[in-house]
Amino acid sequence: MPEAPRWSNEVIGIILICAGLLAFLSVISYTPKDLPKWGILEAFAQDRGPGEPRHNFIGIIGALLGFAQVSLFGSAGYIVPVALIWFGVAKLVFDARLWPRTMIGFAVLTLSGAAFMHALKGNSEDFTGPGGVTGYLLGEFVFLRLIGKVGSLILLGGTYLVALILLTGQKPVGFIKGCSRMVGDLVARFRERREQAGFEASKEELRSVERDRERERRRKEREAAKANTPAASLEPEPEPNPQQELPLRETPAPQIIDASQRRLASSKPGDKPFDHKASGHLSLSTAGFEDYDRPGFDLLDPLPEEEAPEANRDELLATQRTIVDTLRAFGIEVTPGDITRGPTITRYEIYPSTGLRVSRISQLEADLARATRAERINILAPIPGKDTVGIELANSQKVSVPLRELLEDPEFSSAKKKIPLALGKDVYGKTVIGDLAAMPHLLVAGATGSGKSVCINSIIASMLFKFGPHELRFIMVDPKVVEMQMYNKLPHLVVPVVTDPKKVVAALKWVVNEMEKRYRVFAKTGVRNFDSFNSRVRPEKTETPAEEVAEETPPWNADEEVDMESIESIASALESGELGPEADEDELPIEEDKVPDRYPYIVVLIDELADLMQTAPADVEMCIARIAQKARAAGIHLIIATQTPRADVVTGIIKANIPCRIAFQVSSQLDSRVILDTKGADKLVGKGDMLYLPPGSAKLERSQGAFVSDEEVERLVNHCAAQAEPNFEVDIQRSIDSGGDDGDDEDDISPADEELIMKCIDVARQEQKCSTSLLQRRLRLGYTRAARMVDILEARGVVGPGDGAKPREVYLK
Ligand SMILES: Nc1ncnc2c1ncn2[C@@H]1O[C@H](COP(=O)(O)OP(=O)(O)OP(=O)(O)O)[C@@H](O)[C@H]1O
Numbered sequence: 001m002p003e004a005p006r007w008s009n010e011v012i013g014i015i016l017i018c019a020g021l022l023a024f025l026s027v028i029s030y031t032p033k034d035l036p037k038w039g040i041l042e043a044f045a046q047d048r049g050p051g052e053p054r055h056n057f058i059g060i061i062g063a064l065l066g067f068a069q070v071s072l073f074g075s076a077g078y079i080v081p082v083a084l085i086w087f088g089v090a091k092l093v094f095d096a097r098l099w100p101r102t103m104i105g106f107a108v109l110t111l112s113g114a115a116f117m118h119a120l121k122g123n124s125e126d127f128t129g130p131g132g133v134t135g136y137l138l139g140e141f142v143f144l145r146l147i148g149k150v151g152s153l154i155l156l157g158g159t160y161l162v163a164l165i166l167l168t169g170q171k172p173v174g175f176i177k178g179c180s181r182m183v184g185d186l187v188a189r190f191r192e193r194r195e196q197a198g199f200e201a202s203k204e205e206l207r208s209v210e211r212d213r214e215r216e217r218r219r220k221e222r223e224a225a226k227a228n229t230p231a232a233s234l235e236p237e238p239e240p241n242p243q244q245e246l247p248l249r250e251t252p253a254p255q256i257i258d259a260s261q262r263r264l265a266s267s268k269p270g271d272k273p274f275d276h277k278a279s280g281h282l283s284l285s286t287a288g289f290e291d292y293d294r295p296g297f298d299l300l301d302p303l304p305e306e307e308a309p310e311a312n313r314d315e316l317l318a319t320q321r322t323i324v325d326t327l328r329a330f331g332i333e334v335t336p337g338d339i340t341r342g343p344t345i346t347r348y349e350i351y352p353s354t355g356l357r358v359s360r361i362s363q364l365e366a367d368l369a370r371a372t373r374a375e376r377i378n379i380l381a382p383i384p385g386k387d388t389v390g391i392e393l394a395n396s397q398k399v400s401v402p403l404r405e406l407l408e409d410p411e412f413s414s415a416k417k418k419i420p421l422a423l424g425k426d427v428y429g430k431t432v433i434g435d436l437a438a439m440p441h442l443l444v445a446g447a448t449g450s451g452k453s454v455c456i457n458s459i460i461a462s463m464l465f466k467f468g469p470h471e472l473r474f475i476m477v478d479p480k481v482v483e484m485q486m487y488n489k490l491p492h493l494v495v496p497v498v499t500d501p502k503k504v505v506a507a508l509k510w511v512v513n514e515m516e517k518r519y520r521v522f523a524k525t526g527v528r529n530f531d532s533f534n535s536r537v538r539p540e541k542t543e544t545p546a547e548e549v550a551e552e553t554p555p556w557n558a559d560e561e562v563d564m565e566s567i568e569s570i571a572s573a574l575e576s577g578e579l580g581p582e583a584d585e586d587e588l589p590i591e592e593d594k595v596p597d598r599y600p601y602i603v604v605l606i607d608e609l610a611d612l613m614q615t616a617p618a619d620v621e622m623c624i625a626r627i628a629q630k631a632r633a634a635g636i637h638l639i640i641a642t643q644t645p646r647a648d649v650v651t652g653i654i655k656a657n658i659p660c661r662i663a664f665q666v667s668s669q670l671d672s673r674v675i676l677d678t679k680g681a682d683k684l685v686g687k688g689d690m691l692y693l694p695p696g697s698a699k700l701e702r703s704q705g706a707f708v709s710d711e712e713v714e715r716l717v718n719h720c721a722a723q724a725e726p727n728f729e730v731d732i733q734r735s736i737d738s739g740g741d742d743g744d745d746e747d748d749i750s751p752a753d754e755e756l757i758m759k760c761i762d763v764a765r766q767e768q769k770c771s772t773s774l775l776q777r778r779l780r781l782g783y784t785r786a787a788r789m790v791d792i793l794e795a796r797g798v799v800g801p802g803d804g805a806k807p808r809e810v811y812l813k
Pocket residue numbers: 400401446447448449450451452453454455643687688689704705706707708
């Protein structure tokens with residue numbers, strides 16, 4: 001066992017610190033007057049005045065010690081005690097060894113310091129100068145002689161600084177910067193306090209003016225009451241409104257808004273949101289839908305008669321006070337603003353004081369949640385489009401938003417919305433009605449049990465209320481099998497609900513083909529898009545005056561805006577013969593693609609994208625991307641739902657093509673970012689609480705989703721089914737069942753081929769063009785193989801048809 005050292009580090013440390021302190025106090029209080037006139041010291045000692053005490057803190061020994069330090073090192077003498085204390089602390093506190101490097105550091109510091117002082121202003125004949133004996137010898141005989149005064153100052157100053165940096169580990173430039181920053185901060189804080197004080201004073205002034213006015217008003221009221229009815233003076237004074245006592249600022253008077261109340265029923269029995277007669281026209285297979293009777297409100301449950309529980313004002317004000325007090329406790333001054341109670345959450349608005357960073361409020365989320373005992377809290381800093389910060393807390397009692405309430409809102413039946421979707425009600429009680437035609441595609445995502453299926457049901461119901469099967473057709477994809485079975489009776493379905501993930505790609509390919517066909521027909525007919533096609537002047541009726549045309553062939557929604565500009569342009573084109581049907585090369589497609597009188601909208605609903613992305617990710621992604629990119633003008637819309645918002649399900653390509661999104665509650669911020677590109681969905685409270693990102697906007701709207709029960713949906717579907725039998729398109733069904741290959745040569749594709757196809761897709765995507773020779777060159781393929789790949793890519797809808805020697809168009813951007 002090694003022997004324990006006799007002198008422990010603590011003992012050495014204490015001794016060194018004491019020695020250092022003695023030396024330090026001796027040197028700082030040193031004056032030659034204290035020196036005793038002993039022998040050689042007499043030459044240095046000075047006389048003290050009669051009765052003048054010694055100045056040195058350590059007495060006569062201190063005077064001698066101080067003399068020794070000063071005469072040896074001059075002004076650099078203070079370094080010796082500092083080094084002693086330094087070593088003492090290192091030993092005592094940090095149990096450190098006395099590194100020779102540190103000792104050398106101190107030695108260099110002392111010597112260079114002393115020599116520098118001598119070089120700066122020492123007397124060449126006197127060694128009692130500012131550098132002491134050491135400074136004199138080193139400075140005078142080494143440095144000044146060899147490199148002159150300027151050289152010595154530079155070299156010694158540099159050596160001194162380097163030794164200082166090595167010893168202390170401090171960077172002088174960083175240190176100076178840090179100091180200046182600290183001073184800047186202090187000044188800024190001081191200014192802020194002064195402004196705040198001024199602001200408080202003006203607030204107090206405003207408050208006292210307000211109080212005086214209130215007193216004056218009450219006095220006048222009392223006098224008037226006394227003059228009119230003396231008995232009235234016995235009545236107690238009205239309680240002051242607690243909200244009026246809130247501190248005043250140049251902010252609007254705060255209010256409590258209860259937007260959670262349901263609206264009362266405005267419809268009479270038998271009323272319908274859309275009651276216009278169906279116009280007898282052709283489309284997919286529309287025979288038998290001429291007398292289609294649109295559903296009425298009665299199919300939905302009547303709106304509850306009784307009022308929803310009213311907001312408790314005191315409770316709301318108490319919570320607001322808690323929020324303000326909590327923020328104040330953390331040094332954040334805010335002025336309370338409006339309190340808005342929505343169906344699910346209550347939003348407390350606050351005005352941050354001038355110069356306050358709103359991010360500081362968001363940082364206190366956990367503290368605010370604790371203070372308000374909230375299960376979930378969401379902070380909007382700031383509320384988009386407002387100058388306030390919003391703190392959203394879940395209501396203890398939630399008020400559901402029945403679908404019927406939204407459908408009765410005039411906004412739903414407004415002509416401005418082509419495909420109105422009743423989505424929900426926002427925190428201010430405003431109905432949120434989307435327009436699928438404007439979206440033009442929608443992504444709905446959220447964890448299971450968050451309200452997704454209810455939302456999809458309300459969306460489908462919204463469309464069933466407006467459109468008959470001749471105006472809108474559905475393709476429903478439901479790999480989960482259970483969610484959409486009740487819709488199988490709907491006459492709106494193009495094919496029965498597709499549940500087999502393998503057939504989904506075929507169904508999507510059919511949609512892509514249908515889209516291409518519609519575009520060919522639009523080009524043939526000389527119209528730009530779906531709306532212009534359906535409202536176009538029919539060729540056989542060209543002689544009919546424009547007004548009569550409008551009357552005779554009303555569009556299915558009589559209120560719908562007719563694209564007059566396009567009608568006029570087509571009419572004039574027909575007159576001038578530009579669009580005449582006799583052009584030879586156009587004859588073939590016209591026979592191929594029969595021009596119907598009208599096209600119905602096609603809405604593709606996919607419930608659970610994740611299952612499809614597991615089966616055939618590349619194909620599904622590609623079809624969705626193609627439909628999403630081009631289908632808007634063809635009247636084809638996509639609604640995709642998923643409970644797995646992961647980046648490999650909702651891929652970048654899918655997201656880039658579907659800008660309109662609805663997020664329900666999710667479990668993590670990451671999931672929220674996948675859906676909305678921002679956090680927030682993780683703060684929702686579930687059961688229909690949702691965030692809606694409308695088309696062309698970056699502003700998320702928080703709302704409570706519409707609620708429709710399974711029974712209501714069933715009644716609605718039964719009503720539609722009673723009007724017409726399901727009328728599935730047999731050809732399409734057959735094509736889907738056969739995998740949608742349309743007779744192309746994809747049957748014998750091996751896994752190795754599949755890999756090559758993926759590479760070809762990558763090349764096509766990078767180059768944004770595709771040809772046999774390009775694939776030959778880039779992938780070193782033979783001609784036959786490359787040509788086959790191009791055929792497969794065309795069959796899969798990645799590239800367009802061949803056009804002579806020109807490279808083919810790539811649809812996948
Ligand atoms: N808008 C709403 N208003 C009131 N309650 C709702 C609403 N939406 C959903 N809920 C409640 O939440 C429950 C679950 O909703 P829903 O079945 O739509 O969830 P989901 O996300 O589709 O789940 P899953 O993915 O498992 O099907 C419903 O049974 C209903 O009670």
